[in-house]
Amino acid sequence: MAALVDTRRVLLKFKGFPQLIPRRYRVKKKWAATLPRITSTKLALQNFDVNYGTQFGERWPSIRVSLLSEQKYGALINNFSSAQELMKGLELQGARDFVYEARARTWSPGSVGGKPQGDEELVWSSSLAAGQSGSEVPLSGQVGEGVEMAAATEPPSLSPNIKCFTFPKGDVTGFSPARLDGSGLLGYYLLDAASVLPVLAMDVQPGHTVLDLCAAPGGKTLALIQTQACWRLAANDSSVSRTGGSRRILQSYIPREHSTEDRVRITSFDGRRWGELESNTFDRVLVDVPCTTDRHSLLEEENNIFTRSRSKERQTLPLLQSQLLLAGIKAALPGGVVLYSTCTLSQLQNECVVERAVQVAHEELGVTVHIQDLSALTQLFRDTFNFAQGMRLGELVLPHLTSNFGPTYFCKLRRVN
Secondary structure (H helix, E strand, C coil): CCCHHHHHHHHHCCCCCHHHHHHHCCCCHHHHHHCCCCCCHHHHHHHHHHHHHHHHHHHHHHHHHHHHCCCCEEECCCCCCHHHHHHHHHHCCCCEEEHHHHHHHHCCCCEEECHHHHCCCEECCHHHHHHHHHHCCCCCEEEEEEEEEEEECCCCCCCCCCCCECCCCCCCCCCCCEEEEECCCEEEEECCCHHHHHHHCCCCCCCEEECCCCCCCCHHHHHHHCCEEEEEEEEEEECCHHHHHHHHHHHCCHHHHCCCCCEEEEECCHHHHHHHHCCCCCCEEEEECCCCCCHHHHHHCCCCCCCCHHHHHHHHHHHHHHHHHHHHHHHHHEEEEEEEEECCCCCCCCCHHHHHHHHHHHHCCCCCCCEEEHHHHCCCCCCCCCCCCCCCCCEEEEEECCCCCCCCEEEEEEECC
């Protein structure tokens, strides 16, 4: 034992001179095996600190903390279940139906026809066509090169059948898991309450044909069905496994007679080709595209798009998103509405994608698209969500500790011809 101790002392004494250490005591570092690898969530945080730190400036630290904190949820009521008793129970817990409260504001004495005034539509067109589409109304400015805006009016409208409960700002109470009612259906679906806003902005009317181009995991599809206004609904996603998940969700919430193939069609096609498969077909199109899914990327390693092996996929996201939005524009009827949405803060995946798709639609397809300003609509929900200020186009829900929903970006487009 004494000899072993003496050997260790000698090694410690000459640790700076490896050539004096006997070969049998030398250790070669195995760099690949021993050095810690940077996780995907850390890579995402580093990326966001650089990009969003520049984009949001002094607001980024607050958004950052919120993204890393526990997310807040809403309970989308299932109208096909025993909803009345369920809603009374939620009200007793302190939750409130934020859609009902917003709709009540549109009935105030200062409104016309039950709807507030002032919602503007921003008409975008190529500068080559400015003399055609911009001559009837005064231009209100330019947002992008070769793209112009003009103003018109259209009041907001909210579906009377969408019911979504949330706890008030600052209240971090969570919802318990939904339970089956007597008919075997779940009473509500837990989701980021901000994801209901794109569905409300679509303004689905009775008899409309609706396409959900990137439907999985199925929350917005379920919300569209809850409007009870879709004559026919096509729910598509390129992933077969994710489509199967959407199918199982609908089975848990919708009676069979309301989800038959002639009413709800679930498919697994490449959404980029939908404009070729069914062009000029739908009154409403939802394009909720794949994105960096910011909150998931910061908190979950599984299926994280910031994994090094998925770097190329991440870099090509804006191209994929533009192609999907163009396919949605092609699939819409003239006069139809296309709603683009993401769950990212990225300008490259939000405003820039919309701007590019509108330009390509005009220049290469000869299709004119108008973009609607949703500020009057979102004004109704400022007691529930924290909206970004000064958006060039579309609306963005920013995470905030007192109202930790989002991020959710959405932009409403209307196809003219």
